[in-house]
Amino acid sequence: MAFKIGLLGLGTVGTGTVQILLNPAQRHPLVQELELYRVGVRSLAKPRSVALPPSLITTDLDAIVTDPEVDIVVEVIGGLEPARSLILKAIAHGKHVVTANKAAIARYGAEIFTAAEAAGVYVLLEAAVGGGIPVIEPLKQSLCANRILTVTGIINGTTNYILTRMQTEGGDFADILADAQRLGYAEADPTADVDGMDAADKIAILASLAFGGRIKLPEVHCEGIRQVSAADIAYADKLGFVIKLLAVAKRESQLPTESTEQLQLRVHPTLVPKSHPLASVNDVNNAILIEGDPIGQVMFFGPGAGAGPTASAIMADILNIAAILKVQQSGTVRSHGTPVLDPLLACSHQSYCTIVPIEALVTRFYARFLTRDSPGVIGKLGTCFGNHDVSLESIVQTGLRDNLAEIVVVTHHVREGNFRTALDEIRAMEAVSSIASTLRVL
């Protein structure tokens, strides 16, 4: 008996998924037990690159998620609505759900997973983070015995592409963004990518899985890459760093306790030492570095987007559900209640993680100041930082820019709140024209 798939959306990822379903040779034999049963689209008139019988295709998406014949609903339409409502309706009708929708899961995960648990169905989302890179399932299964300490990812391909080109070409952000838009690597409205919101959605999902608690998305501290300039990249390079947009989720306390988890959760451009495994992740590639006890550091690397990789992840989720349904349907006697869900694949967090405010973060900073070349300005900066317990590793006048003296500061590990208070004071100084950039150092 085949497992019947109801596919919502026939864009890039939907088409990639159909192409695998229609070409099972040399893939796992279980692919042949899947039946593409219905495909929901917005417009029947739109030309498609896959040939499907017209009887399969419908614009009535509601009819798919409520069809008693459908076993698994695959949602690849994206966006918040109607995706959220369709997912919830599919769950209410007892369908398992596979989705690539990071935005909907990051915002409505609590609602969706609560409904899924009550209905005894799976909601899998490997494709939501890192495109084709296996990371959700390894977190749930392969690393499940670990106490996860940190998840650090380059999980937005557009910004990594822009930063890589800024690094190799020496260009400025605005020019390369424009070129990336022309080439299709950045969207016409690049906000979600370049301002870090897409990465924030994804790290919220990863943190929830890694630390076993729900995440309130607005609590993710989020800075994008608009402030990163060619000058910063050049100075970072001299100091032995590359600049990457990192998404970081970190257990604040290293000690096991009974209370809810205290987490750092943040997205920001970061100076990464060139020898670090994430430093050489370039172009549109993604990578997720996970540190756990007792595993140490493991990294997952690959294409962070694209039809093929994302379809690979979608199909993995479909096949995992099909495999477990085969086990369940063959199981030993049990006469009542909903079936028990696989405790590694299902998501049953009840409590919320506590997110530590960014002011409490202890990290190293890089900052670049433009100052009027008055004698003693380095001394003034140094004194001000010292007054606020911000210990400096180096403070260097790097040259002149626009008739202003450019001063680059790198701190030791300091409390972010202290650093910001010092910056506020520095910003008010007569001798200081502007704070051109402040970046964290990994």
Next chain:
Amino acid sequence: MAFKIGLLGLGTVGTGTVQILLNPAQRHPLVQELELYRVGVRSLAKPRSVALPPSLITTDLDAIVTDPEVDIVVEVIGGLEPARSLILKAIAHGKHVVTANKAAIARYGAEIFTAAEAAGVYVLLEAAVGGGIPVIEPLKQSLCANRILTVTGIINGTTNYILTRMQTEGGDFADILADAQRLGYAEADPTADVDGMDAADKIAILASLAFGGRIKLPEVHCEGIRQVSAADIAYADKLGFVIKLLAVAKRESQLPTESTEQLQLRVHPTLVPKSHPLASVNDVNNAILIEGDPIGQVMFFGPGAGAGPTASAIMADILNIAAILKVQQSGTVRSHGTPVLDPLLACSHQSYCTIVPIEALVTRFYARFLTRDSPGVIGKLGTCFGNHDVSLESIVQTGLRDNLAEIVVVTHHVREGNFRTALDEIRAMEAVSSIASTLRVL
């Protein structure tokens, strides 16, 4: 109801596993449903770094694998016997098996998996390849919809450590091996590592999973790193390469066919371009690069050995079995026969993969010759290669060594059989003192 674990072996990995079982806090809650029920050791007298009730420990390993109470047998004693017999006896008694034993699985996999399928039990082996790096389970599950094209790995930590030190220090193989032995990174008898046999075991296992067929271990072409010299590493560096011991499994034909798979399967030192993701995998780290359709390239990176990482992998397998048993035990009615195994986790290959002989391999070569500095020797070499259809990219006299002229050749893609025939002819030339090394180029 807890799942009862019978642990065979309390060495490094066994101890690491016990430490996770005894410290479940902040790990997946399912860890708390596992019960360490029996531990089999060779000697009761040996001091242990974990405190266990004496009643748990026994030297009677047979009693563990036949105990009706035991659900999952964990084999971490290593070696071929009694590991193989204990695994088979456990299977015969209906136990699921988790093992880190690459040597036994690479040799007796067919026997073991046939028995497991007949008995309706799982034999999981994440820890057998890449230490803690999730790669077996991602291959089985996350990448299962892909048509795998190549698996390329740095999967032996000892040789990678030696090659990394040769690269950074400029030292020769024998000296650094001796130092690695002193430091505990290489064993007193380093044969299995430095001659590539350990990597051959592991790539045979990965190939079997990636290409869905059994592998005859002696068919893996296997060369170690003893012939790699400081001179080769220095020349490779100048040419833009690092030298790594790669294990490669590659589908020979890219076209889906109905026949059995034709594979390249080989372990050898290889010139890897410095920009390649595997080039920066250093020290005892492992990495496995998998290329599939439609995913493209993904890489898994991390610690290839050690108690913690390996225990993490062992525990993942245990928890996966426990999770699926919970599903199975709660399943719908079925009154007869053995339970259906999860088709992604179980291993049911029947046919053997066909391994293409190494002579048929088409690859690029690097070779280094020591010749008597007679005029025209470069011409003689060039002519000989040309006569055998071996097209050269470069042929350079790099200098003098031991009063001999040193000539380094890099070929285009050529058939290995042709290259070898040319080498046989060159070896017989009066002007040629020796062929110092021949290495393949990725």
